[in-house]
Amino acid sequence: MKINKKKFPIDFKILWTLFKTTFIISSFTFGGGFVIVSLMKKKFVDNLNWLSEEEMLDITAIAQSSPGPIPINAAVMLGYKMSGILGSLIAILGTAIPPMIIISIISLFYNQFRENKIIAISLQVMRAGVAAVIVDVAINLAKKVLSTKRIIYITLMIISFILAYFLNISAMLIILSCLSIGIIDLIINSKKGNG
Amino acid sequence: MIILKLFFSFLQIGLFSVGGGYAAIPLIQNQIVDIHQLMSLAEFTDLITIAEMTPGPISINSATFVGIRLAGISGAIICTLGVIIPSFIICLTLSHFYYKYKNVNGVQIVLSSLRPAVVALISSAALSILTLAIFNSTKSQVVISNFRWIESILFIISLFVLRKFKPNIIFVILGCGIIGTILYQIL
Numbered sequence: 001m002k003i004n005k006k007k008f009p010i011d012f013k014i015l016w017t018l019f020k021t022t023f024i025i026s027s028f029t030f031g032g033g034f035v036i037v038s039l040m041k042k043k044f045v046d047n048l049n050w051l052s053e054e055e056m057l058d059i060t061a062i063a064q065s066s067p068g069p070i071p072i073n074a075a076v077m078l079g080y081k082m083s084g085i086l087g088s089l090i091a092i093l094g095t096a097i098p099p100m101i102i103i104s105i106i107s108l109f110y111n112q113f114r115e116n117k118i119i120a121i122s123l124q125v126m127r128a129g130v131a132a133v134i135v136d137v138a139i140n141l142a143k144k145v146l147s148t149k150r151i152i153y154i155t156l157m158i159i160s161f162i163l164a165y166f167l168n169i170s171a172m173l174i175i176l177s178c179l180s181i182g183i184i185d186l187i188i189n190s191k192k193g194n195g
Numbered sequence: 196m197i198i199l200k201l202f203f204s205f206l207q208i209g210l211f212s213v214g215g216g217y218a219a220i221p222l223i224q225n226q227i228v229d230i231h232q233l234m235s236l237a238e239f240t241d242l243i244t245i246a247e248m249t250p251g252p253i254s255i256n257s258a259t260f261v262g263i264r265l266a267g268i269s270g271a272i273i274c275t276l277g278v279i280i281p282s283f284i285i286c287l288t289l290s291h292f293y294y295k296y297k298n299v300n301g302v303q304i305v306l307s308s309l310r311p312a313v314v315a316l317i318s319s320a321a322l323s324i325l326t327l328a329i330f331n332s333t334k335s336q337v338v339i340s341n342f343r344w345i346e347s348i349l350f351i352i353s354l355f356v357l358r359k360f361k362p363n364i365i366f367v368i369l370g371c372g373i374i375g376t377i378l379y380q381i382l
Binding site for chain 2 (some may be wrong): 024026027028029031033034035036037038039042043046052054055057058059060061062063064065066067068069070071072073076077080081085088091092095096098099100102103104106107110113114118120121122123124125126127128129130131132133134135136137138139141142144145152153154156157158159160161164165171172174175177178179181182185186189190
């Protein structure tokens with residue numbers, strides 16, 4: 001407990017930014033977990049510099065492989081990094097409240113909502129913006145992997161992409177396979193180190 | 196009683212849906228339509244349509260929607276809590292170990308081979324949502340005649356603005372919403 005307090009002093013400014021940012025991201029995220037993770041990367045890595053790109057990718061892999069909604073999983077891990085358990089709770093609130101409000105309102109008159117043309121169009125065109133954000137994030141991340149100039153990482157990226165996009169292999173399976181390759185890499189490395 | 200039933204149903208959904216929203220849909224259907232018969236299949240289909248149309252995680256959207264229709268606001272909160280609690284406990288534990296051991300050399304080597312896969316998965320999601328935006332259909336059902344000019348132009352301009360000026364992403368998304376809706380009304 002003492003260590004926790006020392007490690008995570010309650011900083012209301014950080015907690016407020018955490019809440020505000022997760023709230024905004026959650027309000028504008030259409031589509032699956034990887035979309036929200038891209039927006040989180042943009043906000044927390046690029047704008048706020050709260051965590052490194054590598055950490056964000058690790059969080060994504062863990063969030064994807066754990067049970068439950070990916071955005072909530074990522075929020076828990078991100079919040080924990082910033083302010084411990086309290087941070088996790090705040091990030092969960094920020095992520096869960098916007099959809100709860102939106103859906104509660106919609107459920108009152110969902111027939112009108114479903115048939116309203118203007119709402120349908122504005123949701124459809126907003127997707128173009130969301131697509132641009134996630135494509136932008138993907139380009140930056142892929143460039144980083146290419147710049148490592150390590151053939152094993154570049155190959156893993158290309159093969160994973162083909163498996164995910166063209167063959168519809170589940171993300172879970174791809175992550176587990178790469179995890180096994182990483183463990184093999186580790187074993188080979190440690191044998192080299194010993195010999 | 197229904198509140199308890201809902202809570203445990205969504206607790207199971209949260210605990211067993213590995214891989215995000217689309218993995219949760221069949222589980223929700225199983226619990227709500229098949230086992231407890233709290234909703235008809237038609238209602239459930241409406242629910243999924245709305246959960247996909249609106250922002251936010253699909254499982255949170257569905258939990259709120261099912262909860263509020265069956266037991267009001269308290270139902271919505273209980274169902275959402277059910278989905279979140281397993282995530283919270285499991286990811287908190289994982290975070291603890293991750294931040295404790297992430298700088299250990301061996302852990303770094305293993306994580307390094309995971310990161311390219313995550314980049315690939317994000318890229319794949321990027322292309323999927325791009326297809327959805329400009330053809331209004333999933334990638335397996337693309338019909339060229341469904342090509343949408345307005346969305347394509349909005350996408351290209353947004354991407355250019357994002358890469359060149361690095362603006363706040365919310366302005367880009369909202370901007371697309373406003374300009375696109377106006378364009379559809381005029382054209």
